Amino acid sequence: GENVEQHPSTLSVQEGDSAVIKCTYSDSASNYFPWYKQELGKRPQLIIDIRSNVGEKKDQRIAVTLNKTAKHFSLHITETQPEDSAVYFCAAGPNTNAGKSTFGDGTTLTVKP
């Protein structure tokens, strides 16, 4: 089955700096890579996703890059703000209604004001 590894497990940055979280996956059949943000006491929520037909996707201050050859993808947050502080999960899986996404263990991001 799919195995997803996520690094780092914790990340602390100063407000305004950039944050990068990296994930690797094992199953070359995976072609859908979402990122979730979970604030304290709340549910994981999708913030951005990428499908294997593109290498990069951007939405305001967040971007995701995908390298299918190397089987890794990354989340980039620029101009970080204190409200970006949360746990971030990456996931990998099929781009269909069936099947499941395998989640990484999460990265706790702290943005210091």
Add this chain to the structure above:
Amino acid sequence: DAGVIQSPRHEVTEMGQEVTLRCKPISGHNSLFWYRQTMMRGLELLIYFNNNVPIDDSGMPEDRFSAKMPNASFSTLKIQPSEPRDSAVYFCASRGRGTQYFGPGTRLLVL
């Protein structure tokens, strides 16, 4: 759409009691997932259904846990008998077009 609906939102029970968690997925979604989240073990997939059929229950911790999906709009996760180590937040999620949407979770405390 109201999103994934879970009930109850909070449950406090005593060890040995039966606990039933409920989930209503987003209409039109084909897959439904039950997760458990704790500080120690993180986010764990317990079981998932495709078109109401259980596909992978390898994450179910033991026979005390059971899950059903009698129709496309309803699922239950039952713990019988409950134990203190079952205390956690239980999330239900449904999947459409590859994306999983999580419910608000049920916070379970077993005393």
